[in-house]
Amino acid sequence: DSGVTQTPKHLITATGQRVTLRCSPRSGDLSVYWYQQSLDQGLQFLIQYYNGEERAKGNILERFSAQQFPDLHSELNLSSLELGDSALYFCASSRSGSETTGELFFGEGSRLTVL
């Protein structure tokens, strides 16, 4: 158990819909990272938050947005969903937020299926 909690574990929805994925980081970790893993693909970095502020941005679509709340949990919002958005979405957390990433602790992921 990494200490990172993601909900829901599975989600099935239709094209054009909007979903929200939730992540609770390990106790004491200030950074939260979101990754997308499509079938047979590696981990694509989407976005990082550190102590409530956006710290780094990767290949995140404009239809996607995220935020980190004062209690440090984070939400990833995916809107106007397309078939290609079907993937595993991982949240990870770490103590640090700058200079070096350090070890990332990953949740078990949220599997999104868009029909």
Added chain:
Amino acid sequence: GQQLNQSPQSMFIQEGEDVSMNCTSSSIFNTWLWYKQDPGEGPVLLIALYKAGELTSNGRLTAQFGITRKDSFLNISASIPSDVGIYFCAPDGGGAQKLVFGQGTRLTINP
């Protein structure tokens, strides 16, 4: 932009065989991390390398940080069934590029 190449993409081996995989990059990094993802799970850190030329072992795993700081390899000796999974390199150089993972090496073991 930065290019990160991890190879091989997949390996099919017999139990007991040794495994070798590597990552090369067009950029210099300060840290190389290796993660393993078990089926249905999130990745877990296996080994962290912090110094060019460093050779680090963790049980049957051995990893090295290349002298040029642009590459790293991971070896697994005497593979066992629980070694099955996807192995990712994750170099760390600061900024957004630090958060890049290799494409992964999928390891399958025939008993």
